[in-house]
Amino acid sequence: MADRGDIFDSEEDDSVRTTSTAGTTLALAALLGATVACVGYHAKPGTAEPAAATEETMTETVPTEQATAADNPLLQQWSGPYNGVPAFDRMDLADLEPAFEVAMAENLAELDAIADNPEPPTFENTIVAMERAGDTLGRVFPYFAIWSSNLSSPEFRQIQGRIAPKLAAFGSKIIQNTKLFERVAAVHDGDEVAGLRPDEQRLVQLAYDEFARNGATLEGAAKERYAAINQRLAELYTQFANNVLADEEGYVLYLDESQLGGLPESFVQAAAAAAEERGHAGEYAVTNTRSSMDPFLTYSDERDLRETVWRTYYSRGDNGDEHDNNAIITEILKLRDERVELLGYDNYAQWRLEDRMAKTPERALELMEAVWPAALARVDEEVADMQAVADSEGAEIEIAPWDYRYYSEKVRKAKYDLDSDEVKQYLQLDKLRQAMFFVAGELFGFEFKPVPEGSVPVYHPDVTAWEVTDRASGELVGVWYFDPFARTGKRSGAWASTYRGHESFDGEVTVVVSNNANFIKGAPGEPVLISWDDAETMFHEFGHALHSLSSNVAYPTLNGGVRDYTEFQSQLLERWLLTAPVIDHYLVHTKTGEPIPAELVAKIKNAKTFNEGFATTEYLASALIDMKLHTTDPDGLDPDAFERRTLARLHMPDEIPMRHRTPQFGHIFSGEGYSAGYYGYLWADVLTADAAEAFADAPGGFYDKALAKRLVEHLFAPRNAVDPAEAYRAFRGRDAKIDALMRDRGFPVPGDAAPGGRSSD
Numbered sequence: 001m002a003d004r005g006d007i008f009d010s011e012e013d014d015s016v017r018t019t020s021t022a023g024t025t026l027a028l029a030a031l032l033g034a035t036v037a038c039v040g041y042h043a044k045p046g047t048a049e050p051a052a053a054t055e056e057t058m059t060e061t062v063p064t065e066q067a068t069a070a071d072n073p074l075l076q077q078w079s080g081p082y083n084g085v086p087a088f089d090r091m092d093l094a095d096l097e098p099a100f101e102v103a104m105a106e107n108l109a110e111l112d113a114i115a116d117n118p119e120p121p122t123f124e125n126t127i128v129a130m131e132r133a134g135d136t137l138g139r140v141f142p143y144f145a146i147w148s149s150n151l152s153s154p155e156f157r158q159i160q161g162r163i164a165p166k167l168a169a170f171g172s173k174i175i176q177n178t179k180l181f182e183r184v185a186a187v188h189d190g191d192e193v194a195g196l197r198p199d200e201q202r203l204v205q206l207a208y209d210e211f212a213r214n215g216a217t218l219e220g221a222a223k224e225r226y227a228a229i230n231q232r233l234a235e236l237y238t239q240f241a242n243n244v245l246a247d248e249e250g251y252v253l254y255l256d257e258s259q260l261g262g263l264p265e266s267f268v269q270a271a272a273a274a275a276e277e278r279g280h281a282g283e284y285a286v287t288n289t290r291s292s293m294d295p296f297l298t299y300s301d302e303r304d305l306r307e308t309v310w311r312t313y314y315s316r317g318d319n320g321d322e323h324d325n326n327a328i329i330t331e332i333l334k335l336r337d338e339r340v341e342l343l344g345y346d347n348y349a350q351w352r353l354e355d356r357m358a359k360t361p362e363r364a365l366e367l368m369e370a371v372w373p374a375a376l377a378r379v380d381e382e383v384a385d386m387q388a389v390a391d392s393e394g395a396e397i398e399i400a401p402w403d404y405r406y407y408s409e410k411v412r413k414a415k416y417d418l419d420s421d422e423v424k425q426y427l428q429l430d431k432l433r434q435a436m437f438f439v440a441g442e443l444f445g446f447e448f449k450p451v452p453e454g455s456v457p458v459y460h461p462d463v464t465a466w467e468v469t470d471r472a473s474g475e476l477v478g479v480w481y482f483d484p485f486a487r488t489g490k491r492s493g494a495w496a497s498t499y500r501g502h503e504s505f506d507g508e509v510t511v512v513v514s515n516n517a518n519f520i521k522g523a524p525g526e527p528v529l530i531s532w533d534d535a536e537t538m539f540h541e542f543g544h545a546l547h548s549l550s551s552n553v554a555y556p557t558l559n560g561g562v563r564d565y566t567e568f569q570s571q572l573l574e575r576w577l578l579t580a581p582v583i584d585h586y587l588v589h590t591k592t593g594e595p596i597p598a599e600l601v602a603k604i605k606n607a608k609t610f611n612e613g614f615a616t617t618e619y620l621a622s623a624l625i626d627m628k629l630h631t632t633d634p635d636g637l638d639p640d641a642f643e644r645r646t647l648a649r650l651h652m653p654d655e656i657p658m659r660h661r662t663p664q665f666g667h668i669f670s671g672e673g674y675s676a677g678y679y680g681y682l683w684a685d686v687l688t689a690d691a692a693e694a695f696a697d698a699p700g701g702f703y704d705k706a707l708a709k710r711l712v713e714h715l716f717a718p719r720n721a722v723d724p725a726e727a728y729r730a731f732r733g734r735d736a737k738i739d740a741l742m743r744d745r746g747f748p749v750p751g752d753a754a755p756g757g758r759s760s761d
């Protein structure tokens with residue numbers, strides 16, 4: 001998040017429940033690398049989600065391993081304290097594939113039994129029975145998540161490659177179970193629903209939608225066409241991703257020593273290594289990726305080279321050669337449109353947003369268009385600041401897109417320079433963890449205590465386990481694992497994973513959850529010091545953990561998330577990092593113990609709004625194009641012309657490109673994770689800013705007891721048991737407004753004459 005860079009924010013929650021049965025869906029999610037992974041408040045995603053796996057028919061053969069299933073530790077009920085914990089000390093990779101085979105077969109058999117029930121369908125014998133299914137598979141997934149994110153290896157990745165298509169086929173098989181869907185539909189349409197509790201009514205609706213929105217209502221030719229479209233889309237997603245990758249790998253700029261002016265030593269070293277890797281020892285390689293392009297454009301004094309690097313990067317997938325993505329985009333858009341038309345929707349975005357908090361493309365567009373003018377106005381100011389620097393240096397240039405990062409860095413140094421080493425002296429990993437526990441105690445009433453030594457197995461000696469209890473009642477809430485340090489085989493970034501979610505319909509189930517990061521271990525006995533961005537990220541991930549721990553839902557499916565909503569809770573928790581008790585007791589100097597000085601805090605806050613015109617504009621341009629592409633009739637659509645025309649109408653500044661131009665927009669064309677959904681980051685930011693302002697204005701501030709109670713009750717505990725828009729209204733007494741977000745970004749708050757509504761719940 002430091003660089004607002006390319007960390008893929010793969011929300012656990014949304015993908016976790018891709019089908020409506022309890023255990024099954026965890027599967028699909030984790031498979032796509034998607035335990036809750038996160039980035040901080042402002043980070044925008046960069047890499048595309050993996051292409052949808054192709055559908056294959058699952059083999060009907062009962063795995064031979066079933067004979068030994070009884071001995072497979074990954075399939076066992078969890079034992080030990082805290083209502084059982086995963087057997088992380090008994091993980092053997094050889095057991096993983098057989099465990100999946102057995103667990104998937106068991107889950108399908110359970111669902112078949114529900115479908116074949118001779119009794120008339122009822123909520124209990126159909127919907128509740130489905131919630132009960134998939135328990136074994138749900139237990140296999142935490143192990144998979146650990147191997148995938150915390151302990152990866154080439155052997156694991158091979159197994160993952162084999163499991164992926166099987167899981168995709170498994171998911172399809174459930175959706176295509178006509179008898180099962182007929183029973184769900186019968187409950188959904190029957191009289192019994194009216195007498196159910198609201199959360200149970202919502203559960204019925206979610207179960208029904210999961211089938212209906214994925215083609216289960218179709219018959220005959222339409223059903224066949226639907227399947228054919230999905231098959232073709234899966235191919236196109238892969239091709240799209242491969243083309244972008246080919247252009248990232250295919251264009252490398254080699255520099256000689258005379259062309260390194262301005263570049264930091266760390267960049268030069270990496271560029272030398274990258275050149276050597278490619279057989280160009282003695283030269284310096286600028287690769288065609290964001291992580292290479294961004295620092296090069298920020299620091300290189302060579303304007304011509306900056307232009308070359310800029311043009312190459314923003315032409316990925318758009319070079320008119322065999323890797324050009326334009327024709328693929330048109331075909332994808334047409335197929336998506338045709339597919340949702342079969343289901344009765346006007347356009348793809350309408351289908352996509354129906355179960356999001358925004359609900360309609362119009363409301364998402366309204367929000368984006370309300371913020372857009374302020375971002376453009378800020379860009380004018382930023383360009384003027386940069387032009388002044390260029391003029392004072394006698395550069396005799398007009399700021400061009402390849403100058404933006406370069407001159408904005410000069411402005412930053414002059415106006416907002418923060419000494420990150422100075423800040424770090426106040427950010428000790430252990431103190432920050434204590435600060436998080438303090439906040440959890442004040443807001444949630446949770447108490448964190450280390451588990452008795454040796455009582456809970458871990459998969460690595462660096463991992464610690466903590467018992468979480470309710471301070472008032474003393475009752476067990478769950479177990480929290482913390483895996484803070486980088487090591488080989490651990491993915492980069494920071495994330496949270498839920499290994500066991502809360503449920504109560506068959507007895508109280510307590511939560512098992514983890515936070516994971518990649519800090520560098522200090523010398524023995526020395527405190528580990530981390531950066532400001534890392535400290536925010538720690539609070540962010542802890543917010544996800546608290547969201548899991550505070551769940552009070554009855555049924556597992558109701559733990560699922562809503563894509564434009566699930567980052568809100570975690571982003572909100574970041575705001576407690578700069579509250580007075582945290583500053584005074586935990587953000588203390590590693591040597592002197594003095595709290596971080598107010599002027600340094602002011603500098604940190606000030607630096608946050610720097611370059612916000614650029615950041616908001618490049619992001620919003622991509623989000624707007626995404627939504628417009630998915631609300632426009634795709635017949636005869638030329639993506640290049642569409643992008644040019646739409647940006648011109650929006651008065652996109654010449655100095656800034658879209659963060660992801662259409663031919664390289666992997667989020668929306670390498671799969672469907674973010675298609676018509678890129679706006680979601682802004683949506684969650686609006687909620688975050690608006691909710692934080694409620695605390696800032698409360699009598700007790702960020703520790704206001706009454707407001708904290710409402711926070712937990714309405715925004716955390718219900719997960720997806722309540723419509724997010726209703727939940728937010730219950731917390732705030734009204735819908736969210738964009739005003740607080742505008743203040744956060746240093747933008748003027750639009751007056752009554754501003755275009756578009758300001759309601760954004």
Ligand SMILES: [Zn+2]
Binds near residue numbers: 009037038039544570
């Ligand atoms: Zn997150």
